[in-house]
Amino acid sequence: MTSRQHRNSFDPLAARARGRRFRRRILEMAMTVPALHIGGAFSCLEMVDAIYHGMMRQDSSGAYLDTFLLSKGHGCVAQYIILDALGILPKGELEKYCTIEGKLGMHPDYGVPGIAASTGSLGHGLSMSVGMAIAERHKGTGATVYVVLSDGELQEGSTWEAVLMASSLKVSNLVVMVDNNDFQTVGRTSITHPSFYPLVDKFEAFGWETVEMDGHDSEGIVRAVSERRGDRPFMLVGKTVKGKGVSFMENVVIWHYRSPNPEEFKAAMAELAEGRP
Amino acid sequence: MRNTFAETLYGFAQADPRIYVVAADISPAGPMAKFAADSPERFINVGVAEQVMIGMCAGLALKGMRPFAYTIATFSLYRPFEMVRVDLCYQNLPVTVVGMGAGVVYSQLGGTHNAQEDVAVAGAIPNMQILTPCDPLEVREMTRFCAVDNRGPLYLRLGKSGEPKLTETAPDPFVFGRLRTLRKGKDVCILSYGVIMKTAFEVADALERQGASVAVMNSHTLKPMDEEGIVRALRDYKRVIVIEEHAPQGGLASRAKQLAWEAKAGCTLQTFTLKDAFIHCYGSHDDLLAAHGLSAAAILAALGSPGRT
Structure with missing residues (x-):
């Protein structure tokens, strides 16, 4: 299967239904554990979903040829939900999230099925992905490495060492997306570092092919990636909403970390019900 | 030691395409320059950017390669410490972190370039292994170990140049982990x-x-x-x-x-x-x-x- 076939077969309505279903599942999980990073998982969900359902190629045995690395490891519940739905995580593992019986913690751990590298400490993922992409290039596999970064993570100097390196080595099999929800633990990223924006200019200046777009537009994301020139590393700055999909969670900083109470849970589930636009 | 390391690694790299050197702006003296010229795709100079040096080594190792991170000890271990800890040791990857001129070998460069506590720092991390040759002959044996046998993160603590041969007549052979x-x-x-x-x-x-x-x-x-x-x-x-x-x-x-x-x-x-x-x-x-x-x-x-x- 090629990424072009993916694009042709990528169904935006199905993606929207998955988005609602995955968000409901994340909220159900949030009712059983005290801390889940709901906001950051909801903001990157369409990008992670588009990578798995519209970009990553599998061989005849179902093994992925391409690699996905979630550099913003704290959003990993978004990845766990998708890995569970795809049958990559062992059945029942999601129910044991953050318990002593299970394998899944609040940050992705190398060795867990479907997890390509341990992340959680910010500013590590992009450097590792540059190494991975170079290895794939030298092996001649034709594989692409997909990465999702947080915008807070762009404040790490190490991220910029990797941005520079990917450009200098012309790592063209590297596709990176920034979950630009404009929030970090303590407020808005654009208030912490106002001169840092617009982001897309910075990557452009470092020699990347770039695009800035709605980070919740699944079909548009798949199209933008498939239509890239592909002669250099590619950066998609996705404008996203923290807590996307539940009105009272959107752009409210406490949902970086807290779980809903029963009333909030009910209201959120109603907003995410089947048949809603 | 530096030249013996480079010469030995060059030999193993000829035979094994999984061997990479990811260096941080350290001059590729002698045989290392030959490696860089012969296999430019496997000699990567990141420049003065040690964090990406370690991260890239981790990424290469995650894809089955056997990379060597190569620069002065203070910059291969201290500057990117958290990358060494998380990317290499937490994930338990077969990456050799080469610390050139450890101890006070860079004796004219001052404290910024002296690695006086590197064994304590590296040794505190789970999964990390530490090897220190005492002469060029041991450099050869240990480089072979790193290139061929090693299965996890390893800090190779080197001197620089001019070390005398001390192990030619040693009654014991070099065995990893044994006095x-x-x-x-x-x-x-x-x-x-x-x-x-x-x-x-x-x-x-x-x-x-x-x-x-x-x-x-x-x-x-x-x-x-x-x-x-x-x-x-x-x-x-x-x-x-x-x-x-x-x-x-x-x-x-x-x-x-x-x-x-x-x-x-x-x-x-x-x-x-x-x-x-x-x-x-x-x-x-x-x-x-x-x-x-x-x-x-x-x-x-x-x-x-x-x-x-």
Whole structure:
């Protein structure tokens, strides 16, 4: 299967239904554990979903040829939900999230099925992905490495060492997306570092092919990636909403970390019900 | 040591396309320049960017490669410490972090370039292994180990250049994780490792001239340390002397003291290490060691008569 076939077969309505279903599942999980990073998982969900359902190629045995690395490891519940739905995580593992019986913690751990590298400490993922992409290039596999970064993570100097390196080595099999929800633990990223924006200019200046777009537009994301020139590393700055999909969670900083109470849970589930636009 | 390392690695890299060198702006002297010219896709100079050097090594290893991160010890281990800890050690990847000029080898460059506590720093991380050759012959053996046998993160602590051959006539071969007898003796045992081994030999020679029979043992694998071997030495000899180009904490000397206590060893144990201090001196490597109290003369003066325990 090629990424072009993916694009042709990528169904935006199905993606929207998955988005609602995955968000409901994340909220159900949030009712059983005290801390889940709901906001950051909801903001990157369409990008992670588009990578798995519209970009990553599998061989005849179902093994992925391409690699996905979630550099913003704290959003990993978004990845766990998708890995569970795809049958990559062992059945029942999601129910044991953050318990002593299970394998899944609040940050992705190398060795867990479907997890390509341990992340959680910010500013590590992009450097590792540059190494991975170079290895794939030298092996001649034709594989692409997909990465999702947080915008807070762009404040790490190490991220910029990797941005520079990917450009200098012309790592063209590297596709990176920034979950630009404009929030970090303590407020808005654009208030912490106002001169840092617009982001897309910075990557452009470092020699990347770039695009800035709605980070919740699944079909548009798949199209933008498939239509890239592909002669250099590619950066998609996705404008996203923290807590996307539940009105009272959107752009409210406490949902970086807290779980809903029963009333909030009910209201959120109603907003995410089947048949809603 | 630098050239022997590069020459040996070049040989293994010719045979194994999984070997990469990811260097951070350190001049590729001698055979390393040949590697860079012959295999430019496998010699990557990241420039002055040590965090991406370690991260890229992790990414390469996650895809089945066997990378070597290569620069001056302070910059291969200290600057990107959290990348070494998380990317390499937490994920337990077969990456060799090469620390050039460890200890006070860069004796004219000052404290910014001296790795006085690197064994303690690297040794504190789970999964990390530490190897330290004492001469070019051991550099060859250990580089082979790193390129061929190694299965996890490893800190290879090197000197720089001009080190004499000390292990040509050693009765024991190099075995990873095992104390290596370099000279046999009955009364006194000197434990040491790394470039300062030549001082350990000078001290041994002087003690022998005074009538003692002196063994010299190389604790080249600092993690996992050959604790059984060290305890055996502590039990077999009346006097054990540790000579170490490293801070007093977190290295061989402090571990030997712990082991001596735990084993209720009855020997005299005397340890000589770098000071726990930035000493702001410049000069030759020997000058710096002397300023830390690690010249053969200073050690002998502190030891007194070999017969006295």
